[in-house]
Amino acid sequence: MTNLEAVPPELDCRDAPSSAVEVLQPRDVPLGGPRAMTVRRTLPQRRRSFIGAWCFADHYGPDDVSITGGMRVxxxxxxGLQTVSWLFSGEIEHRDSLGTHALVRPGELNLMTAGHGISHSEDSTDDTRVLHGVQLxxxxxxxxRDVPPAFEHHVPPVxxxxxxxxxxxxxSLGxxxxxxxxxxxxxxxxxxxxDGARHRFAVDPAHEHGLLVDAGEAVVGGVHVRAGELAYVPPGSDALEVEAGAGGGELRALVLGGAPLGERIVMWWNFIGRNHDDVVAARDAWQAQLAAADPEGTAAPGRFGQVHGHPEPHLPAPPMPTQRLLPRS
Known part of the structure; x- marks a missing residue:
């Protein structure tokens, strides 16, 4: 999925030290167009930018595609990143410049490694009636960060x-x-x-964790977390205890975690680099491909390759901000 904001903000990617569970509130971001599907974004934000190496979380649906038009990217x-697609309902068609043509279905992992550069598209299928999932x-x-691009599909057992x-x-967990x-x-x-159940997982005390609640209500570290919210749990404990709030119905949530990133990055639009010049170079390379596009709007070969079989032209990058982007940690 792309970040379709016309003026992507420069984000202060510095995580404030904390010893307590924090609840991060989502902000609504339309994915563009007059019938835009709106996503709820909990990462990144000024209050916290990372959970381990997780740096971006868009939560969407349940979305009636007959009203919104669904996902059209x-x-x-x-x-410099990997994308993780995870669905609760619906189906998304993925195409990329490696020649991958795959479907994203509920309970199945689609993991795309961008590395030095990749391009891709994502569209909800005609069979989808309700679209509901998360893009990370x-x-x-x-x-x-400059590894070759790749794509992997995995169906984890229940x-x-x-x-x-x-x-x-x-x-690994549990x-x-x-x-x-x-x-x-x-x-x-x-x-x-x-509903009302509680489970305790052993975790690495050096890692930080997050719980993104999709349905129901959770209690983490004595803190209530409602649907759409993301709880941040700092390092320091060898256990993660999650409770489904009584009376809220079944809890469904994503558990995210990892070692603290400990690096300074620049994240702007769909690019992750380590300084302003990395982002400028990536944007210039993409725009150069678009400038050499054929009459159907297909980008010329280059750093990001070509996506074949998609009916719409490739997306141009937004203008760079007037000030230099500063790396943050």
């Missing part, structure tokens, strides 16, 4: 808990490990708990 570029980004560490279910799509390799220590899992 033409080909666009990425650098992961920062690639400095030493690996693990039955005494009080719910768990699907671990990255890292004695279950994903076979998908990551470039830094990461955790990604879908958790479901019965």
């Amino acid at each position: 033409p080909p666009h570029p990425h650098t 980004w992961v920062v690639l560490p400095e030493v690996l 693990t039955t808990l005494p009080d719910g279910q768990l699907r671990v799509f990255l890292g 004695g279950v490990a994903s076979p998908v390799a990551t470039f830094s220590p990461l955790l990604g899992a879908e958790l479901r708990l019965h």
Whole structure:
């Protein structure tokens, strides 16, 4: 998914030290067009920019596509990151410049590594009636941010808990490990708990964690977290205890985690670099491909490759801000 904001803000990517659970509120961001599908963005924000290497979280739906038109994201570029697509309902068609043509379905991981550069598109399918899911980004560490682009699909098994279910799509949790390799220590899992149930997971005390609530209500560290909110749990504990708030129905949430990033980055539009010049170089390379586009609007070969088979032209990059982008940590 792309960030379709016409004037992407420069974000102060500095996480304030904390020893207590923080609840991050989402902000509504339209994905463009007169019938725009609106997403709820909890990362990044001024209050907190990262959870481990997780740097971006868009939560959307349940969305009646007959009203909004669904997801329509033409080909666009990425650098220095990975995208994680996770659905609760609906179906999304993915195309990328590696030649991948895949479907994103509920309970299945689609992981795209941008590395040095990739372009892709995402569109809800004609069969989709209700679209509901999450799009996440992961920062690639400095030493690996220019790896070749790649795409991986994985269907994690459902693990039955005494009080719910768990699907671990990255890292390990509750004695279950994903076979998908990551470039830094990461955790990604879908958790479901019965109304009023409580579960305690052993976790790495050096890692920070987040709980993005999709349905129901959670209690984490004595703090109530409502649907759409993201709870941040700082490092320091060897256990993560999650309770489904009684009377709120079944809890469905994503558990995210990882080692604190500890790097300074610049994140602007769909690019992640380490300084202003990295972003300018990526934008210039993308715009150069668009300038050499064929009559159908297909970008010429270059750093980001071409997406074939999509009916719409590739997206141009927004203008750069007038001031230099400053790296943050």
